[in-house]
Amino acid sequence: MNNEKYIKSIHRLGRLGSIGALGFMVGIPLVICAIYSCFPDFGLVLQSGTGLLAMFIPIAISEVFSYAPVLGSASYITFITGNVMNLKLPVAINAIDIAGVEQSTDEGDAVVTVAVGASSIVTMAIIALGVILLVPLQPIFAIPAVKTATGYMLPALFGGLALGIFNGRSGKYNIKGKLLGAVPAVIIVIILMIMGVPLSTYQGFVIVGMIPVTILTSWLMYKKGIIKVYEQGKTEPEPVASKK
Structure with missing residues (x-):
């Protein structure tokens, strides 16, 4: 009974959060356009966006089907905050591996939810610090060694994800x-x-x-x-x- 109540609460909060996120994403541009009276032509927007929608809608559907078994209840916060392939999915897989639990189980769902939630909080904190310290740290970012190192960040993340796939372990x-x-x-x-x-x-x-x-x-x-x-x-x- 408690498990069923938890699942219902997760879905309820996830849906509310998703609706709220969509409201902010769509509402902010609408408010700005209303204030400055600069609404774009709807036909032009539809014409420009049709090709993108045709490409990204199937990708979004495929991500839900392929990532949801791993992410479980954390799918909501993952798709709201983004960075799925390069951050959230590696975090989820590593958390499952470290905790020694299985995917698509209550234990695995709890571990992944905590891991993805902590990852999202850390990400937002780092982004906030980056915005504040962007100007003071600009000379450091311009150093050639730092530029070279940052170029290997994404390959390193995908490498860690690949190791989790090749090791043959699942809980x-x-x-x-x-x-x-x-x-x-x-x-x-x-x-x-x-x-x-x-x-x-x-x-x-x-x-x-x-x-x-x-x-x-x-x-x-x-x-x-x-x-x-x-x-x-x-x-x-x-x-x-x-x-x-």
């Missing part, structure tokens, strides 16, 4: 051959590239299409014994699927 289980499930999707994408399909334009649709392909192939490989799930801490572990 208290080891997954042997889990990357094999993505091979058919990679082959399909390569074929599309060879055929000259502009993936940069249709990347959102491609991601949405490859999610069920990866899930299906991973499930089939698991059933065939190609992908195996073992409990950690055993020299000769028994496959989890074989236990009754």
Whole structure:
């Protein structure tokens, strides 16, 4: 009962927060345009935004389907604050790994929610300090060594995320051959590239299409014994699927 009450409260707060965030994003430009009487032509806005919407709406849908199983209840605050791939997702995966819990469980959901919430608070604090100290620190940012170091920040974050994917661990289980499930999707994408399909334009649709392909192939490989799930801490572990 308490768990159900918690879930309902999380969804309620998440929806209210999302509506509030959308209100600020849309409301502030509308208020400024109303004050200065500078509303743009709606037809021109629609014409300019159609191409962007066609590209980013599928990407947004694919992100919800692919990230929500990992983020759980933290999906709301993650999508409101942004920086999903380069910050929130690595934080969530590392928190799950350090805590030794599983994804899509109550324990994993609690750990990820706390981790993402703390990450969002730290991010906002750093941004506030950056705004305040931007001018005093400008000479330091201009140093060539600092410029070189900042160029490796994103690759380092993605490298840490990749290590979490390649290590084959998921909470208290080891997954042997889990990357094999993505091979058919990679082959399909390569074929599309060879055929000259502009993936940069249709990347959102491609991601949405490859999610069920990866899930299906991973499930089939698991059933065939190609992908195996073992409990950690055993020299000769028994496959989890074989236990009754």
